[in-house]
Amino acid sequence: MRMRVKHEISYRYSEPAKAAVQKLLVTPRNCNSQRVIAWRIEVDRDSRLRQVEDALGNIMHSFTVDGPFESLTTLVEGEVETFDTAGVVSGTIERFPLELFLRETPLTASNEQIRDFAKSACAGEAATLDRLHAVMAALHERMQLNRDATQEIECADVAFDKQAGHPLDLAHIYIACARALDIPARYISGYVARQDGSEARVEAHAWAEAFVAGLGWVGFDSSRKMSPDDSYVRVAVGLDHLGAAPVRAARTGGGDESMDIQLHVAMARAQSQN
Amino acid sequence: MEFSRVQFDEMKGTGGLTRPPYQKLSNWLAETPQDFLSSRRAQAELLFRRIGITFAVYGSKEATERLIPFDLLPRILSRTEWSVLEKGLVQRVRALNLFLADLYGPGEILKADVVPSELVYRNPAYRPEMAGRRTPHDVYVQIAGIDIVRTDDENFYVLEDNARTPSGVSYMLENREVMMRLFPDLFAMHQVAPIENYPDRLLATLRSVAPRNANHDPTIVLLTPGQYNSAFYEHSFLADKLGVELVEGRDLFVRDDVVYMRTTEGPRRVDVIYRRIDDDFLDPLVFRPDSALGVAGLMGAYYAGNVTLANAVGAGVADDKATYTYIPDAIRFYLGEEPILKNVPTWRCREKEALSYVLGHLDELVVKEVNGSGGYGMLVGPHATRAQIEEFEKKLTERPDNFIAQPTLALSTCPISVAQGLAPRHVDLRPFVLQGAKDICVVPGGLTRVAMTEKSLVVNSSQGGGTKDTWVVDDAPG
Amino acid sequence: MLSRTADNLYWLARYMERADFLARVIKASRRLASLPKAYGGAESEWEGVLLSSGSVQAFHAAGRPLNEANVIEFLAFSPENPSSIRNCIGQARANARAVRTALTVEMWEAINDGYLEMQAIEQARAARSGEDLTRFLDFVKRVSLTYDGGANRTMLRNDAYWFSRVGLFIERADNTARLLDVKYQLLLPEKEVIGGSLDYFQWAAILRAVSAHTAYQWVYRESLKPWLVADLLILRPEMPRSLISCYESVVRYLDRLANTHGRQGPAQSHARAVYGKLENMSVEALFQGGLHEFVGAFISDNARLGALVSDQYLF
Known part of the structure; x- marks a missing residue:
């Protein structure tokens, strides 16, 4: 499938901001499930965009802007050709041993309830891949999906307790479950194309990957109860959301307590290609 | 592992005969009336209060600024004892630096199976962000504080490595100043190795590790979390002695991967940051997003090689209590030498056999949480209640990886001066080691921490421990 | 010089000056209020005092009746009033502590001693009398004079x-x-x-x-x-x-x-x-x-x- 993505990230300030810094993980790389045809980033203020590769192999951009300015918009736009690989990912940059992906982070720490849940969800299964599918199904069953992007990010155990969350909360819980089962797991941020009535919409999305010996890394999206297919664009990988968040930003000025930062994610269309 | 249970006193040995380094002090004490010491004690307290040397204690509302108890009697090491310690410390810190450069670089020690790789990669102090990047001059631990204990005339053990932001050096320096004012005669009698050049050495060390693209007179700052931090006094004291600005995160900003500080004359470029903030708080764009203590974009400047952080980000993986048990192996691996300073024998509870031994001997052992610090999260078996032991049994069974256990050593004691005369108290020693781009040095002595209550083994200042001046004196002739 | 250091020094001076001014205004107004009505003494005087100290809104927000005792309490000791004398001295000391090394020993001691003594006064506050208040106001003036003198005589x-x-x-x-x-x-x-x-x-x-x-x-x-x-x-x-x-x-x-x-x-x-x-x-x-x-x-x-x-x- 050929997908066009247009992602606009705008910040508005109640008072003119003096300066801002942003770190972006918004650029996909090629792998077995996708080929990037064109990609660009544009910042609507005078700045120098610098590109480096982060430790996990993500393409990272950063820039600083000098004020005063009342709004700041970063436009990410591009085109990707995607392929259905049944969720199996290969051809990615892998620098770390699997142990790193067994490590708990504050956002993906498990508690007794999560550990029990993970164990009972896959009790009947022996093979790792089947266990992972079972956990995904059970989690999908348990959690109410909430697509409100402005909702605050919570730790896995809190969201688990509420039985509701954003796709990224589900990814965190899934990672916590997998790691509790001693299966290396990680967080993926990207885009997904969704059929919404007659219209195809592209949304920012998050899911998990877990490691299966013999297959390699396999994607699991518990919010949609499926492994990623050609409607997914894989952008960044991290131990949790903090490591793979599309934008992390800070600024000085812009009003004392009256911060008015919003993340607008406007999407363009997706088209199927026959 | 058998340890002598006989109490070793650094002044009286085990037999009650005064040891040579303490001979002059002992004679002096015999001739000095008790009320002289009492009046000096009162003066010392006044001096410390005037200087404003205080220590904030977490969680105690009424005493948020407390004076650390200070004992008048010096702890004395002979030159011979010190030379061994010094060599051992230099060796250890060199190995710590090589270890870190290896962990964030090629990982030879993991490939050789000397250190289990999961211990490193699952450790939260290991920062994947640093993997594959080199720090300026490949130094990770510019300032190390190595905690040392002794059990008898000959044996010194490393209790703990501090490779993140070791504190206490201001007390070492202030203790000496106060002692020299109170007891000029005692100093005249002893040839005490000076420590007052520590700030100079520290400054030279920080200058030497400036990024290669910095100009010949690099701008150095000391980054503090602010005046409510427990060690703020030390931060401002050191900045003053070093003659560098004491900055908070909000005084710094990053533009195009270069760090600047806000001055009344406009932005000024910063080359070296002696940071007294934990990794987690350094840069809200990379680490904790809610941190207001750090500098947004700092890590970008660090990656670009435009600023040196001392100590390096991720250095904590080398001083973790679980990693600690492998440092002697690391010394052999990197330096091909036998470790001069021994570790305290340690059971790694992550290993099955060790765990079952520890569970069977909780009432004899000291159990420590691998990521705990300041004496919190620790069980001292012989002094623990039944309930405390049961609590640790449960913790250990649930998360054995989180713990190590050590025998309760018969730590040496030193006399302290109390109203009734002298009383023995347990002590440890934290010497400070400075690793520059080329040179490495240890200022003679260090900070002696002393448990002020009888029989207590906890010397941490956050739990009521006190300090002493530490003297390295020339050996008595003959 | 670090901008924050300059900022701290600037505000430190402002807080000390404000504490001094408040003490003087309270003293003068007490004297006036103690005169018979025919000579101008009136409760309304205290509204003016609140106005000139810029804290009239804060006072009304606290919801206490306007009388001498309440106004003095509010201006001198109230923790809720951001510019009470107590808070001014507390703020001055916090600023001083943050720039400890930019001050001379004399200046630091003036502020620190003043702060410690103020805490002692607060402890003994339950039994406050008119005489205590006079002593307190004189104390505040003394602190600011000592500080100012210290600055004048010792600062580079x-x-x-x-x-x-x-x-x-x-x-x-x-x-x-x-x-x-x-x-x-x-x-x-x-x-x-x-x-x-x-x-x-x-x-x-x-x-x-x-x-x-x-x-x-x-x-x-x-x-x-x-x-x-x-x-x-x-x-x-x-x-x-x-x-x-x-x-x-x-x-x-x-x-x-x-x-x-x-x-x-x-x-x-x-x-x-x-x-x-x-x-x-x-x-x-x-x-x-x-x-x-x-x-x-x-x-x-x-x-x-x-x-x-x-x-x-x-x-």
């Missing part, structure tokens, strides 16, 4: 000193101007009555609040005249709390800063303009144009200077 004459002086004089000008703003009606010429006017004691209270009662006699050598009170507090350069004297100092110290930094900026130019306005003003013109309007404009000019200093140096 460099940017640290200049920033703290600029803060002190901006705050002092603000205090004097606010006092005038609240009392301007009393100073209008038609109020003139010889000798035993009701307002006589009010004028005296104004002068006492700025420690100028004796100074008045030395400068004018005649009985209290309201326009002369205004002249003294606004236009007389020899009077240390007059607006013109404050601005003479502000201009001087801002120029020192500009010389060290090699750059004149908007703060310097604005301060010179305000100073010029004062210098070219006569007491007649002052009353013709309206005292109230003049003082109001000065207060906002002075606040603007504060903002310009911030922009230019403190980020």
Whole structure:
């Protein structure tokens, strides 16, 4: 499938901001499930965009802007050709041993309830891949999906307790479950194309990957109860959301307590290609 | 592992005969009336209060600024004892630096199976962000504080490595100043190795590790979390002695991967940051997003090689209590030498056999949480209640990886001066080691921490421990 | 110098000056309120005190009845009032602690000792009597004098000193101007009555609040005249709390800063303009144009200077 993505990230300030810094993980790389045809980033203020590769192999951009300015918009736009690989990912940059992906982070720490849940969800299964599918199904069953992007990010155990969350909360819980089962797991941020009535919409999305010996890394999206297919664009990988968040930003000025930062994610269309 | 249970006193040995380094002090004490010491004690307290040397204690509302108890009697090491310690410390810190450069670089020690790789990669102090990047001059631990204990005339053990932001050096320096004012005669009698050049050495060390693209007179700052931090006094004291600005995160900003500080004359470029903030708080764009203590974009400047952080980000993986048990192996691996300073024998509870031994001997052992610090999260078996032991049994069974256990050593004691005369108290020693781009040095002595209550083994200042001046004196002739 | 250090020094000086001013105002007002009603003593006096200290809204928000005891409590000791004397000294000490190394030992000790003693006074507060209050107010004046003397005698004459002086004089000008703003009606010429006017004691209270009662006699050598009170507090350069004297100092110290930094900026130019306005003003013109309007404009000019200093140096 050929997908066009247009992602606009705008910040508005109640008072003119003096300066801002942003770190972006918004650029996909090629792998077995996708080929990037064109990609660009544009910042609507005078700045120098610098590109480096982060430790996990993500393409990272950063820039600083000098004020005063009342709004700041970063436009990410591009085109990707995607392929259905049944969720199996290969051809990615892998620098770390699997142990790193067994490590708990504050956002993906498990508690007794999560550990029990993970164990009972896959009790009947022996093979790792089947266990992972079972956990995904059970989690999908348990959690109410909430697509409100402005909702605050919570730790896995809190969201688990509420039985509701954003796709990224589900990814965190899934990672916590997998790691509790001693299966290396990680967080993926990207885009997904969704059929919404007659219209195809592209949304920012998050899911998990877990490691299966013999297959390699396999994607699991518990919010949609499926492994990623050609409607997914894989952008960044991290131990949790903090490591793979599309934008992390800070600024000085812009009003004392009256911060008015919003993340607008406007999407363009997706088209199927026959 | 058998340890002598006989109490070793650094002044009286085990037999009650005064040891040579303490001979002059002992004679002096015999001739000095008790009320002289009492009046000096009162003066010392006044001096410390005037200087404003205080220590904030977490969680105690009424005493948020407390004076650390200070004992008048010096702890004395002979030159011979010190030379061994010094060599051992230099060796250890060199190995710590090589270890870190290896962990964030090629990982030879993991490939050789000397250190289990999961211990490193699952450790939260290991920062994947640093993997594959080199720090300026490949130094990770510019300032190390190595905690040392002794059990008898000959044996010194490393209790703990501090490779993140070791504190206490201001007390070492202030203790000496106060002692020299109170007891000029005692100093005249002893040839005490000076420590007052520590700030100079520290400054030279920080200058030497400036990024290669910095100009010949690099701008150095000391980054503090602010005046409510427990060690703020030390931060401002050191900045003053070093003659560098004491900055908070909000005084710094990053533009195009270069760090600047806000001055009344406009932005000024910063080359070296002696940071007294934990990794987690350094840069809200990379680490904790809610941190207001750090500098947004700092890590970008660090990656670009435009600023040196001392100590390096991720250095904590080398001083973790679980990693600690492998440092002697690391010394052999990197330096091909036998470790001069021994570790305290340690059971790694992550290993099955060790765990079952520890569970069977909780009432004899000291159990420590691998990521705990300041004496919190620790069980001292012989002094623990039944309930405390049961609590640790449960913790250990649930998360054995989180713990190590050590025998309760018969730590040496030193006399302290109390109203009734002298009383023995347990002590440890934290010497400070400075690793520059080329040179490495240890200022003679260090900070002696002393448990002020009888029989207590906890010397941490956050739990009521006190300090002493530490003297390295020339050996008595003959 | 670090901008934050300059900022701390600037505010430290302002808080100390404010604490001193509050102590003087409370003292003068108590004296006035203790007179029989026929001589001007009235509860309404305390509303004026709140106004001149800029805390009338905060007081009403706290919801207590307006009387002497409550106002004094609020201005002197209340933790809820951000500019109570207690909080001013606390804030001054917090600022001092943050820039401990930029202060001399004498300055630090003045503030730290003052803070510790204030805490001791607070402990013993339950049994407070009128006499205790007098002692407390004198204590506050003493702290600020010791601090100021310490600064004067021991501080290096460099940017640290200049920033703290600029803060002190901006705050002092603000205090004097606010006092005038609240009392301007009393100073209008038609109020003139010889000798035993009701307002006589009010004028005296104004002068006492700025420690100028004796100074008045030395400068004018005649009985209290309201326009002369205004002249003294606004236009007389020899009077240390007059607006013109404050601005003479502000201009001087801002120029020192500009010389060290090699750059004149908007703060310097604005301060010179305000100073010029004062210098070219006569007491007649002052009353013709309206005292109230003049003082109001000065207060906002002075606040603007504060903002310009911030922009230019403190980020």
